[in-house]
Amino acid sequence: MENKKITIGQIILFLLLLLYTLFCFLPIVLVAIASFTDGGELALNGFSFFPEKWSLDGWRYVWELKDQIINSYGITIFITVMHTVATLLVESMLAFALSRKSFKLRGIFSIMLLLTTLFSGGMLSSYIFNTSIYHLKDTMLILWLPAVSMTNTIILRTYISGTISDAVVESAKIDGARDFRIFFQIVLPLMKPSLASIGFMTAVGKWNNWVTGQMYISTPEKRPLQNILMAIENNIQAMMDSDMSMEMMESMEGAIPEDSARMALLFAVLGPIMIIYPFFQKYFVKGLTLGSVKG
Amino acid sequence: MKKLQSEKLKKDLKSLWRDRELIIMSLPAVILVVMFKILPWSGLQLAFKKFSYAKGLFGSPWVGLNNFKFLFLSGDVFVRMTRNTVAYFVLFTAAGTIGAVALAIALNEMVFKRSAKMMQSVMIMPTFISYVAITFIVNALLDYQVGMINQAITSGGGKAIQFYMEAKYWPLILTIVHIWKNVGYSSVLYLSVLAGVDPEMYDAAAIDGANTFQKIRYVTIPMLIPMISIRTLMSLGNIMESDTGLFYRVTKNTGALYPTTQVLDSYVMNAIMNTGGNFSTTAAVTFYQSIIGFALTIIVNLIVRKKSPEHALF
Known part of the structure; x- marks a missing residue:
């Protein structure tokens, strides 16, 4: 070759x-x-x-x-960072628990994750739940709320079982370390490569997301960048009315x-x-x- | 017997207590999944209800199959949406897979490795451009007055085309956009498979007198087949869900284009944005989408489990 x-x-x-x-x-x-x-x-x-x-x-x-754009930049950066960090933390903690073979609830949690990928309530139910039951309309929280993806969790779990042997975890336990410490001091640092790749894709997804802003945000000051772009594209007036x-x-x-x-x-x-x-x-x-x- | 049971319970509880920190660590994810994925399943009952915000999800009155009746009475809209959803899925899967495989083989065959790397970086770039941005770019190309394509047509003496009024062009346009955005990225996966192919296989083929094309035909492609079939099969489960950004945004949600661009997802999206709470037929569409999607995932998984168990979901 x-x-x-x-x-x-x-x-x-x-x-x-x-x-x-x-x-x-x-x-x-x-x-x-x-x-x-x-x-x-x-x-x-x-x-x-x-x-x-x-x-x-x-x-x-x-x-x-510039004022509006800088504001939107701030919002987009904020929600992208918050969402990515929160999502990675939530997913990797679950992945760690699922990687432990002695964990009794492992099966139940895995089945729960699987069911959510098999069956979905659809966009409409989520919208009704988020607006009329959780009252997340026009909040910052809905913009950065972490999401748990089964694919990512499985990738992380596989990565953990592939790189960190049970023996390491067990010997740490014998030395008196509890699960929290094992996760944050031993496992998390070793997960860096997989966190970087999943984190990057999560961040890009959030940066480019326009659906959430469009469906839930009505205050112009809370609009992320993509939605400012849309406002410009649809109608400049919508953008002007703010500031x-x-x-x-x-x-x-x-x-x-x-x-x-x-x-x-x-x-x-x-x-x-x-x-x-x-x-x-x-x-x-x-x-x-x-x-x-x-x- | 009773004693045995209580002993088992005690052991279980003890092991749960031992793993209490693991339980705490799983809790955030579990709560999120329950709140935002599992509880919304109950929203599917709306397909059989007349929703009003005042009465809420559970208080709204039942209407039987009325919503479905409206949906089917809406004439060809329902059939059209289903047809578009499935047709685009087939079109995108075929074009996307052939493109990605061809690209991976081409990049793999190239002797100028440095340029191949650089080209690949550029080809992946469109994946990171949002559909909002793509809408701007597509408009710059297709606009009736200032669009680049129409400029070229008129300067060549032709008549400008009103792309945003004529549905017949959009299957082609959307396929090109899909390829532009996705093919470079998905070729990475096939390239990584090719990187693992034993070079001796090519040497052996060369000794047998195979030329480059025969090597591709008899060595490279067979190596890629498992990955191609698994990826295609797995994506089948998502057939009812389309890339909303592409169908809703890039077409600017133009009514005149619906005959060839409206898919189930963009219909639901449009209803949420515009109908102000009258979700009757929308709820029926969502229900239909969920059920078909569920059935397909189960069937696909059965097939995958037969063909290559290590890729099956369950």
Whole structure:
């Protein structure tokens, strides 16, 4: 395999893959370019990779809305961190308990988890429960509430039984350590790789989630980033009613969001993930392969 | 006999007391599952009730099969939604799997390993872009006036297409978006299988005179078949659930596109957002979704357990 020659076939293969890579990459480039395109030019000639006139107006518009965007950034960062940490903690504690063969309730808890993946009450029941029984409508809690996924719990459990031998746990017990201490001082530190991969996917899911905000949040100040984006896309007015002053509106001449402004905003939202993700790539590749083998 | 039982009980209680810290550690997860997964099962009774917020879930009056009657009387909407849900599932599974496998084989065959790695990183990127953002991008391409595609059509002398009014284009559009977002990512899994293939198998094939294509046909693909069939089978259980973001958001929930884009999930979503508490037919749809999903998961698991027990759920 190593000393394959560079043949015509290899070059064609390279070109084909390059083509697919461009197919994946160019839409993102288009967003970047459009955000720097002059609004008038965009309205006249449409989106283009090679605009004739460049401008910072799009970004200036993002700047005008900076208070709201910073607020939403704060909310999104807060809920992403809280949700990810809480979810990982809850899932890994359960996974630890399930990994202990002597634990009597192991079977019952496993069956319970399994049943929830087999049968679901559906989106509508959850909505009615969350709003009319738990009264979580328009609260921050509904945005970051941890979720227990069976797949992730099983991955973590498999990881624990695969990396930490029973002998280690037993000898710690003989030394007088209780389960809490064993978990937090021995098991949790050893789980880092699996936590990183599951945590990254959980965090991305939360960062990109728009459904919860759309269904449950009505106060504009509590809107996460994705929902601000949606408000902009649907109707700029919905966004303005919160904290844009009259003179600001006037200074923006009717304030109809031009496409370049939308794209600048979009880029401001996409940016962080695009920057962070290469650093996590090795972890989620590992996580993906972990998930494919069940223990 | 009695003494034996009480002794067993005592032993059980003792072991529970011994594991009290494990129980405490499982509690948060158990409470969350009970509150947000198990109790909402009872919401399925709404399919047989006329829901009103004032009376609540349990106080609302029973209406028998009325909700289902409305659903079936709604004409072809119900059939259409089911057809779309299943058809997109088949389309996405076929296109997604073929794409991911082809990509994995191509990346695996490439001699320029460094570029393969870099290309792969770029191909995975779309997975992390939210559907809200994708909606913007799709709009930039398809918009009637400023969309890139229409610009190209009109500058070539053609007539611009109103993509957001014409349902017939959307199966293709949504499939392309699905591929763009998912194929790079799922190829990672197949690549990891290929990384585990013994190189000697290729050497042996080479000695037998196999060319590159024959090696792919007779060595690489057979290696991937187990993973392909397991992944496809497992996903069958979710056939009734679609990618809501794709069908609800990317289409901008446009009524004109419903004939080819409305799926069961986006119907429910739309009802929650817009009907203000009149959930009659929606509840019936949810019920139908849950039951079919449940039945399929059970059947799929039976098949998986026969074919490859280590992948079965139970």
